């Protein structure tokens with residue numbers, strides 16, 4: 001006996017759609033083959049570009065198939081853990097293919113032509129999933145962020161769609177527990193090339209202070225920090241992330257110890273632009289940002305931390321943007337996959353004065369092949 005499919009699917013999706021919620025180790029294709037032979041090979045053939053399996057080298061998609069494909073509603077398939085599905089996904093990637101054809105959109109994006117400065121959306125792109133973290137303002141002008149795990153609509157499409165969530169969580173200076181997401185709408189990203197696209201969203205009434213539902217489509221483009229060449233990001237099932245020298249990605253607390261907050265780095269030349277997604281003392285979403293230049297020839301990058309208030313998400317008005325200095329942030333990279341985020345705040349901008357705190361952070365891996373590397 002198992003729960004009705006609709007309920008199972010709901011539980012699965014609500015787990016997966018959380019902003020940094022679960023870490024995913026890059027899968028083990030050898031164990032994946034053993035699991036595939038035991039559970040899948042009765043119905044699926046393994047051959048290059050098999051039309052059913054091709055492109056499904058992703059544990060989330062396999063989980064979705066198990067819960068939505070009537071013939072796959074079997075106790076042994078329901079019993080497979082996410083880690084086992086990750087191994088199976090790695091095997092499918094190696095034997096069938098599906099390292100996603102096409103472009104990788106990882107990086108920081110904003111309104112095309114810079115016409116709407118002060119809000120943006122960061123993309124982490126792994127396999128056929130784009131994790132978007134959108135930093136903007138609620139109707140009162142308060143810094144506010146939303147997140148979206150958007151799946152590619154078909155193996156060859158340029159469109160990615162998913163639920164949009166708002167998280168509430170523990171305050172940044174005393175992070176105990178985890179963030180809690182609520183679905184507030186849906187979003188679609190459509191890319192026309194590596195650097196341009198559109199972001200369409202439909203937010204439910206009551207979201208971000210708006211009494212009415214809001215739907216908008218924004219033209220977006222890759223943001224250029226102007227501090228060096230724009231990196232190019234590529235997918236790899238085998239990348240050793242520790243060796244990466246470009247840090248552009250979404251990072252979170254090491255081992256997922258503090259699920260619910262994350263920090264995104266856009267990295268060009270010797271500067272990192274960080275967008276830190278966290279919560280204020282009331283548990284409301286709060287983002288802070290800093291442009292952090294490298295300190296000499298060290299592995300540290302440091303800059304002034306800003307809290308910005310600005311134009312409400314549904315009515316852009318550049319005159320409303322007001323960045324305020326609130327402290328300092330320093331990121332010290334041990335290697336391409338491990339760093340320390342240290343920060344202090346001075347008591348300005350509605351934030352408490354916080355003596356320096358340090359967090360161990362690592363890249364957030366959420367979809368196989370979880371090896372996006374930018375160079």
Ligand code: HEC
Nearest residue numbers: 039040042043044052053056061062065069071072077088
């Ligand atoms: C009892 C038979 C059966 C078993 C066992 C089974 N599948 Fe399936 N699977 C199907 C059928 C039928 C479909 C639908 C085929 C189609 O879309 O043409 C499907 C579809 C899929 C899809 C594609 C979903 C999509 O997006 O189109 C994936 C991925 C998949 N299976 C993976 C697996 C994996 C991995 C296993 C083992 C863990 C497995 N299946 C076990 C019968 C099975």
